[in-house]
Amino acid sequence: MVQYETHEYDVLVIGAGGAGLRAAIEASSAGVSVGLVCKSLLGKAHTVMAEGGVAAALANVDERDGWRVHFADTMRGGQYLNNWRMAELHAKEAPDRVRELEAWGALFDRTQDGRILQRNFGGHQYPRLAHVGDRTGLEMIRVLQDHGIHQGVDVHMECTVISLLKDDGRVVGAFGYEREKGRFKIFSAKAVVLATGGVGKAFKITSNSWEYTGDGHSLAYHAGAELIDMEFVQFHPTGMVWPPSVRGILVTEGVRGEGGILTNSEGDRFMFDHIPELYQNQTSDDPEEGWRYTQGDRDARRPPELLTRDHVARCIVREVQEGRGSPHGGVFLDISWISEKISNAEEHIRRKLPSMYHQFMQLADIDITKEPMEVxxxxxxxxxxxxxxxxxxxTSVPGLFAGGECGAGLHGANRLGGNSLSDLLVFGKRAGEYAAQFAKENGVGKVNEAEIEAVASEALKPFDNADGENPFQIQYDLQDMMQDLVGIARSDDGLHNAGEEIHKLVQRADQAGVGGNREYNPGWHTALDLEHMLTISEAIALAALERKASIGAHSRDDYPEKEEPGAGKYNTVVRKNADGEMEVSREPIPELREDLQDVIEEMG
Amino acid sequence: MATATFRIWRGDANEGKFVDYETEVSEGMVVLDAVHKIQAEQANDLAVRWNCKAGKCGSCSAEVNGNPKLMCMTRLNEIPLDAPVTVEPMHAFPLIKDLVTDVSWNFEVKKKIKPFNPRPADADDGTWRMAQEDIDRVQEFRKCIECYLCQDVCHVLREHDLHDKFIGPRFFVYAAALEMHPLDTENRLEELKNTDGIGYCNITKCCTKVCPEHITITDNAIIPLKERVVDQFYDPIKKLFRIFRPKQ
Known part of the structure; x- marks a missing residue:
């Protein structure tokens, strides 16, 4: 008989980054009891790393901005594969969600007249990102945390959910374990909100922390929910490349927003070489005009460094592949050059980009006010x-909700910088609100003992197999394989291979073994993570195979065209079939509402 | 490839000892990289907290050769590798296992500090106006990543164990950020004096020295708070004033 402790809530929120905290605050304010589970300590989730800012059409810096422009920018950035209703709600509600943070104590940087300052970012037509230097995510998570701890939310720190519990087609709770002693916890809940973030740890080079193992995606999939557009994984163009131990750590787009330029080994600003058709009207072909744009000239067009992330990343890969890369396989990102333009450049850079200054100085011995970075x-x-x-x-499973990065639809084929912090506020709030409503309208579900026994015995299996394979090695091999075969350039052959490799890794993961006991055991934790990572890796590879075109963040060497002839606009949908196998299909995207179509046309 | 020896504390609340691990080291590595390499290759159950590995989340606090540090921001080329590098957990908190300590006390302390309470909005649309120069000093405090290294090094907590009488540098910074927030209307001075124990701080500035965010904790947060407390409770003229006109 398995030992566990039980907790009962109306709403259980899994994940305590921005989306989870915002959901918990909203659900609690609706008067229901709320439990919040997080893998790390409170306030350490990935939101803390967001740098550049939160996108919201406050129109504080440029009064021409408004929800219509933000909506059109988001749709264009997503190559019109976005869920347009989400893009509409997001553009309309983001300003209120940001102002609300100020009412809870956030201190964003200010305009001259004392309002929230906004900065330029890739794909946003006007300065739109409310920010705090380059540590916006820290400010946001701290405000949500410090507000949230006074809202009566019950927090379970360092607790990991292994499986959702269902009864009669509905979600009724979750099975987790707390790290300190390794004991099991059963959460009974009328509604569950997933706010678990992303999947980056399935790849070798990533800006994501150990937590980003696709837990929410995998939990939802195994509970019968659908995953859409999993092929769209964003490769941020600027991660650190040297030294090896910091490879992948993010360099904020804010560097380019402040005037930073990308150059190759020949000293060329290669971003001018190719400007995509969708953006030709908005993008400058003149370096001088681009500089004026970054300095707030309202009549100037953006420099090509501020094109969308998918495009910039591809251009960087092209430069490296064609032999014009930097010494360590990247390109140069230079902000120090602005000393030609402004007198107090050094101080300006340190004030606008303090974390970046610090990060490069400490980890790479590079002074970004004096020399270029390699990215x-x-x-x-x-x-x-x-x-x-x-x-x-x-989700398609009654009682199961999802918000923030693990929910899908808003960003289509590519996300604009700054739209993630606004996403987690807008849809975190909505998930909390509707989960609370669901909890009020539905009774307590029945947690099934046999299901608990089964999950527990599976979870403890690695201990029975102490001589089994090292789970860290399996994880490394998965990351290497995903980087090579399902990374920024994909092909039919590579993706088929990836599918086979994943099946082999599933077999190996099944034989993983761990030593020691259940108390705070990272080996055991990694073994448990593997199931989630393998599930989402399979979903990404399968969806990538299905979309035989290169659009947004999804690039196929064998299908360079943006659209498959005659295929129309569709989502890839991954679900578990009746035999327990993963299958993928295409579903057409619903036709855009007429008034929204008008908005897009109006914005050109 | 070069190798180095890491002398890592292994154990739990009941017992423990240093264990030496030899591992390969390469250019640019930080202490956390070495700990991870050892964990992956030699000691799968070695407990260590970490998240961002970029100095932004404040999870991987430990004592490296006796110095309170973020392991992710401590380069191996900053420390001598010809002798074993000791890595041990923070001392001011109870040990859970290996390098992981029980920091839950900090979360309890924070809850007791009166939350932010803004004045009514300045504009009809429910927004406020604040000048950048009026928020600069609070933004410095808000850089805090809650790594608790300042708590770890503070002798009031570390040596005297006054966790029930003293909230520590982290929460003086937190209280200062609230007290100096241009919109906040609460007064926390009485608690700072009576229950938060600000008087125990004798401004040795150990906290400021170890802050990875370079917050000038003592000069900019603690001393101004001490001055405000003195001003409110010990100013002789104000004291007379209070005697003759007690608070309503």
Missing amino acids: GPTTHYVMGGIRVDADSQM
Whole structure:
């Protein structure tokens, strides 16, 4: 008989980054009891690493901005594969969500007249990102945390959910374990919100922390929910490339927003070489005009360094492949050059980009006020994820909700920088609100003892197999394989190979073994993570195989065209079939509402 | 490839000892890289907290050769590798296992500090106006990543164990950020004096020295708070004033 402790809540939120905290605050304010489970300590989740800012059409810096422009920018950035209703709600509600943070104590940088300052970012037509230097995510998570701890939310830190529990087609709770003693916890809940973030740890080079193992995606999939557009994994163009131990750590897009330029080994600003058709009207072909744009000239067009992330990443890969890369396989990102333009450049850079200054100085012995950085693409974000209803954020499984990065739809084929912090506020709130409503309308579900026994015995299996394979080695091999075969350049052959490799890794993971006991055991934790990582890796590879075109963040060497002839616009949908196998299909994207179509046309 | 020896604390609340691990080291490595390499190759159950590995989350605090540090921001080329590098958990908190300590006390302390309470909005649309120069000093405090190295090094907690009488540098910074927030209307001075124990701090500035975010904890947060406390409770004229006109 398995030992566990039980906790009962109306709403259980899994994940305590921005989306989870915002959901918990909202659900609690609706008057229901809320439990919040997080893998790390409170306030350490990945939101803390977001740098550049939160996108919201506050129109504080440029009054021409508004929800319509933000909506059109988001749709264009996503190559019109976005869930347009989510893009509409997001553009309309983001300003209120940001102002709300100020009411809870956030201190964003200010304009001259004392309002929230906004900065330029890739793909946003006007300065739109509310920010705090380059540590916006820290400010946001701290405000949500410090507000949230006074809202009566019950927090379970360093607790990992292994499986969702279901009864009669509905989610009724979750099975987790706490790290300190390794004991099991059963959460009974009328509604569950997944806010577990992304999947970056499935790749070798990533800006993501150990937590980003696709737990929410995998939990939802195994509970019967659908995953959409999993092929769209964002490779952020600027990660650190040297020294090897810091490879992948993010270099904020804010560097380019402040005037930073990308050059190759020949000293050329290669981003001018190719400007995509969708952006030709908005992008400057003149370096001088580009500089004026970054300095707030309202009539100037953006420099090509501020094109969308998918495009910039591809251009960097092209430069490296064609032999014009930097010494360590990246390109150069230079902000120090602005000393030609402004007198107090050094101080300006340190004030606007303090974390970047610090990061390069400490980890790479590079003074960014004096010399260029070396950068290259790093796995950063997954646009795809759990399919949700746009308004309520409920998945196809009753009682199961998803918000933030693990929910999908808003970003289409590519996410604009800054739209993730706004996403987690807008849809974190909505998920919390509708989960609370669901909890009020539905009774307590029945947790099934046999299901608990089964999950527990599976979870403890690595201890019975102390001579089994080292789970860290399996994880490394998965990361290497995904980087090579499912990374920034993909092909039919590579993806088929990836499918086979994943099946081999599943067999190996089944034989993983760990030593020691259940108390705070990272080996055991890694063994448990493997199931989630393998599930989402398979989903990404399968969806990538299905989309035989190169669009947004998904690049196929064998299908360079943006659209498959006659295929129309569709989502890839991954689900578990009746035999327990993963299958993928295509579903057409619903036709855009007429008034929204008008908005897009109006914005050119 | 070069190798180095890491002398890592292994054990739990009941017992423990240093164990030497030899591992390969390469250019640019930080202490956390070495600990991870040892964990992956030699000691799968070696407990260590970490998240961002970029100095932004404050999870991987430990004592490296006796110095309180973020392991992710401590380069191996900053420390001598010809002798074993000792890596041990923070001393000011109870040990859970290996390099992981029980920091839950900090979360309890924070809850007791009166939360932010803003003045009514300045504009009809529910927003406020604040000048950048008025928030600069609070933004410095808000850089805090809650690594608790300042708590670890503070002798009031580390040596005197006054966790029930003293909230520590981290929470003086937190209280200062609230007290100096241009919109906040609460007064936390009475608690700072009576229950938070600000008087125990004798401004040795150990906290400031170890802060990975370079927050000038003592000069900019603690001393101004001490001054405010003195001003409110020990100013002789104000004291007379209070005697003759007690608070309503």
